Amino acid sequence: MQISMTVNGSDVTSEIEPRVLLVHYIRDVLRLTGTHWGCDTSNCGTCVVLMDGQPVKSCTVLAAMADGRAITTVEGLATGGTLDPVQQGFMQEHGLQCGFCTPGMMLTSRALLDVNPHPTDTEIREAISGQMCRCTGYATIVRSVQWAADHPQGIHEADETVEMATTDEMDQIHARIADATGEEVGA
Amino acid sequence: MQIPAPFDYARATSVADALALLERHGPESRIVAGGHSLLPMMKLRLARPEWLIDINDLFELDFILRDGNQLRVGAMTRHTTLLESAEIAGLFPIFADAERVIADPVVRNRGTIGGSLCQGDPAEDLTTVCDVLRGEAVIRGPGGERTLAMSEFHKGPYETAVGQNELLCEIRFPIRPRSGSAYEKVERRVGDWAIVAAGAAVSLADDGTIDDVAIGLTAVGVSGTIAESEAVLRGEKPREDLFVEAGRLAALASNPIADQRGPIEYKRHLSDELTRRVLRSACARAAVSPSPTTQEG
Ligand SMILES: Cc1cc2nc3c(=O)[nH]c(=O)nc-3n(C[C@H](O)[C@H](O)[C@H](O)COP(=O)(O)OP(=O)(O)OC[C@H]3O[C@@H](n4cnc5c(N)ncnc54)[C@H](O)[C@@H]3O)c2cc1C
Ligand code: FES
Ligand code: FES
Numbered sequence: 001m002q003i004s005m006t007v008n009g010s011d012v013t014s015e016i017e018p019r020v021l022l023v024h025y026i027r028d029v030l031r032l033t034g035t036h037w038g039c040d041t042s043n044c045g046t047c048v049v050l051m052d053g054q055p056v057k058s059c060t061v062l063a064a065m066a067d068g069r070a071i072t073t074v075e076g077l078a079t080g081g082t083l084d085p086v087q088q089g090f091m092q093e094h095g096l097q098c099g100f101c102t103p104g105m106m107l108t109s110r111a112l113l114d115v116n117p118h119p120t121d122t123e124i125r126e127a128i129s130g131q132m133c134r135c136t137g138y139a140t141i142v143r144s145v146q147w148a149a150d151h152p153q154g155i156h157e158a159d160e161t162v163e164m165a166t167t168d169e170m171d172q173i174h175a176r177i178a179d180a181t182g183e184e185v186g187a
Numbered sequence: 188m189q190i191p192a193p194f195d196y197a198r199a200t201s202v203a204d205a206l207a208l209l210e211r212h213g214p215e216s217r218i219v220a221g222g223h224s225l226l227p228m229m230k231l232r233l234a235r236p237e238w239l240i241d242i243n244d245l246f247e248l249d250f251i252l253r254d255g256n257q258l259r260v261g262a263m264t265r266h267t268t269l270l271e272s273a274e275i276a277g278l279f280p281i282f283a284d285a286e287r288v289i290a291d292p293v294v295r296n297r298g299t300i301g302g303s304l305c306q307g308d309p310a311e312d313l314t315t316v317c318d319v320l321r322g323e324a325v326i327r328g329p330g331g332e333r334t335l336a337m338s339e340f341h342k343g344p345y346e347t348a349v350g351q352n353e354l355l356c357e358i359r360f361p362i363r364p365r366s367g368s369a370y371e372k373v374e375r376r377v378g379d380w381a382i383v384a385a386g387a388a389v390s391l392a393d394d395g396t397i398d399d400v401a402i403g404l405t406a407v408g409v410s411g412t413i414a415e416s417e418a419v420l421r422g423e424k425p426r427e428d429l430f431v432e433a434g435r436l437a438a439l440a441s442n443p444i445a446d447q448r449g450p451i452e453y454k455r456h457l458s459d460e461l462t463r464r465v466l467r468s469a470c471a472r473a474a475v476s477p478s479p480t481t482q483e484g
Contacts, residue, residue: 001196018196018239021226040189040230042223043378048293055293060226064196065219065241108293129377130291 003067007032008076018064022056023047025063026073034074034103038132045131048104049073055108057130074103077110085154086110086145095144097135104131109145118149189230198241202327202354205242209352210329212238218354219243220263220302223294248301248356251275258360262301267292269300279320279360280472281368281386285312291378301355309344310380315403316370318412319388320360328353338411363399366390367472369465372405373457375448381406382448385437385461387469389425395474396424402433402466404458408442415440416462425470430463437462 004013007030014029026035026049035058036046042060049058050072077084086109089095096102105128112119112127119127124145125138133141148154178184197212199205209216216238219225228234242248248263251272258278260269269275270286289295289312303313304324317324317337324340326333326349340348349355372384384405392398400420401412416433423429443454 017193019191019193021190024190041227042294045291045293054296056297057293060223060294061297062196062219062222062226062239064198065222065243067198127292130293 001064003064005066005068006070008072014063016063018062020063022049022058022061022063022066022071025066026058026071029063032073032075036100036103038100043130043132044101045104045108045128046101048107048131050107050111053111053114055104055111072107072110074106077106082156083154084110085148085151086113088151088154089144089147090141093140093143093147095136095141101131101133101135105133105141109141109148113145113149113152117152119145121146191226191229192232192235194229194236195238196241197238198244200244202245202247202356205240205245205354206327206329206352208238208240209354212240214351216240217351218305220299220305221265221297222302223290223298224302224306224308242354250357253362256362258362260300260358260360262299262304262355262357264300266290266295266298266300266303270295278362279316279368279388281316281320281370281388281469284370285316285372285384285386288312288372288374288384294378300358304340304358305347305349305355307341307343307345307347308380309408310406312370312372312381312384312405314341315384315386315405317358317360318403319386319401320368321388321401322358322360324348324355325357325359326353327356332356334359341410343410363390365392365398365473365476367469367474367476369468369472371461371464371468373461380448383407383441383443383454383457383461385458385465387462387465389420389466389469389473391425391470391473396422397470400466402437402462404437404441404462406443406448407454407458408444409440413437413440413462420466425466425474427467430466433466434459434462 001018002015023037026032038044038046040059042057047058048055051069077087086106108128121142124142197208217236219239219241245263248261250261252259266286266289269282275282300313303311322337324335335348368388370386372381386403389400390398397420400417402416403412415436419433420429438455438459441458443451445451
C-alpha cells in the first residue's frame with residue numbers, strides 16, 4: 001500500500017506492506033537510524049517518536065497508521081544546525097552515557113516542555129516513566145531536562161561564555177592550585 | 188524481531204464506513220484502535236487478522252459529553268484524555284485514580300477506553316472502573332444500536348458481547364448526587380499491570396446512609412461487582428468496621444491464581460486491604476460531593 005507522511009518537516013511517500021511497523025519504516029526505509037529499537041514490546045521507550053506532536057512508541061504503531069500524520073524523530077530536533085535546548089541540556093548535564101535510550105528520552109522531554117515549560121522534577125520523572133535507561137540512573141536526565149527548561153532558547157556559540165567560570169571563580173581556582181602546589185598559576 | 192503476519196489494512200472514515208468494512212471483509216477482519224493490545228498480540232501471532240480496520244480517524248468517537256444526568260464517553264477517547272479531563276475528575280474521581288496507574292504516559296497517548304474494554308484482559312483496569320460506575324456500553328452493528336449493562340458486556344477473560352461485525356461506540360455513566368468513587372492498584376513497578384486493584388463507587392442518601400454501593404476487584408478472577416461486600420454497607424452510615432467486613436468478604440469472593448506477580452495469599456490480602464481503602468476514600472469523597480440542591484442542572 002502507499003503511505004505519505006511528513007517526517008521532520010519533509011513529505012515522504014512510500015510503497016510498503018501494511019504489517020511494517022513505524023520503527024522499521026523510519027529506520028530501514030527512511031534510513032533514519034537515530035530512532036532506536038529495543039524491547040519490541042512497548043516497554044523500553046527507546047523507539048519513541050512524536051506523532052502529531054505526541055510521544056508514541058513506534059514499535060507499537062503501524063507505518064500505515066502514521067499515513068497522513070506528522071512525525072518527528074531525533075534527527076528533526078535540531079533546527080538550522082542549532083541543537084534543540086533539550087539536546088544541549090543532555091550535553092551540559094551528562095544526560096547520557098551509552099546513548100541508547102537518549103533519542104526517546106529527548107523527544108518525550110521536548111513534548112513535555114512544549115506543554116509544560118517549567119516542570120517539577122517529579123513531572124519529568126512521570127513523563128519519562130515509560131522509558132528505561134540502564135546507564136544514568138535518571139538523575140542526570142532530569143537535570144538535563146531542567147537545564148533545557150532554564151534555557152528555552154538554548155545557548156549559541158556567541159554567548160557560550162555564560163557557561164564558563166567567572167573571573168572571581170577562576171581566581172579562587174588559581175589560588176587553590178597555588179596552595180596545593182606552591183606554584184603560581186593564572187594571570 | 189517481532190513482526191505481525193501479513194494482513195490488509197483499511198482506514199475507516201465514519202462509524203458506518205467501519206461497519207461496512209467489517210461486513211465486506213468478513214470474519215477475519217478486526218478493528219484496531221490504539222493498537223497497544225492488538226499489535227503486541229499480532230506480533231506474537233496470538234492474533235492473525237486478515238484485515239485491520241483502523242478507526243483512529245473516527246473523531247466522532249472521541250468525546251466526553253455531559254448529557255442530562257449521564258456522562259457519555261466515546262470509545263476512541265484515549266487514556267491521556269480521560270486522565271486530563273476536569274469534567275471526569277469532578278464527577279468520577281475513580282477515573283483519574285485508575286488512569287494515573289495505567290501503563291505509562293506514552294502508552295496512554297495511544298490506548299483507548301473502547302480498546303481496553305473490548306480487549307477484556309482480566310488485569311485491565313477500566314473494566315472495574317466501568318463496572319462500579321454502572322456504565323452502559325453502546326454498541327452499533329448491522330442491525331442497529333443496542334445498549335448493554337457492563338454485566339452483559341463482559342463474557343469472560345478476553346471475551347465481550349461485541350460481535351465481530353460490531354463497534355463499541357460509547358460508554359454511558361449515570362451521574363448521581365452525593366456520590367464518590369475511588370480506585371487503588373498495587374503493581375510490581377511503575378507502569379506494570381495490577382497485582383491486584385480495587386474500585387468502589389458509593390452514593391449517599393439525604394440522611395448520610397449509603398444508598399448504593401458497588402465494589403470491584405481487578406486481576407483476581409472476579410467478574411462483575413461483589414454483592415456480598417455491598418450488602419454489608421447498603422443502608423448503613425459509612426463506618427470503619429463495615430469497611431473491614433466488606434474487605435474480608437471481598438477477599439473471600441476473590442479467586443486469584445499464583446503467578447509471577449505473587450502467591451494466592453498475598454493477592455487475597457491485597458483484595459481485603461485495597462477494598463477497605465477504596466471504600467474509605469469513596470465515602471469521604473461522597474460526603475463532600477454536591478447534593479441535588481447545589482448541583483447545577
Ligand atoms: C506496556 C503496556 C502496559 C500496559 N499496562 C496497562 C495497565 O496497567 N492497565 C491497563 O488497563 N491496560 C494496560 N495496557 C493496555 C492499554 O491500556 C491498551 O491500550 C488497551 O488495553 C487497549 O486499547 P487500544 O485502544 O490500544 O486497543 P487495541 O489494541 O486497538 O484493540 C484491542 C481489542 O479491542 C478491539 N477494539 C478496539 N476498539 C474497539 C471498538 N471501538 N469496537 C470494537 N472493538 C474494538 C480490537 O479489535 C482488539 O481486539 C498496557 C499496554 C501496554 C502496551
Ligand atoms: S522498542 Fe518500542 S518500546 Fe521498546
Ligand atoms: S544512556 Fe545508556 S541506556 Fe540511557
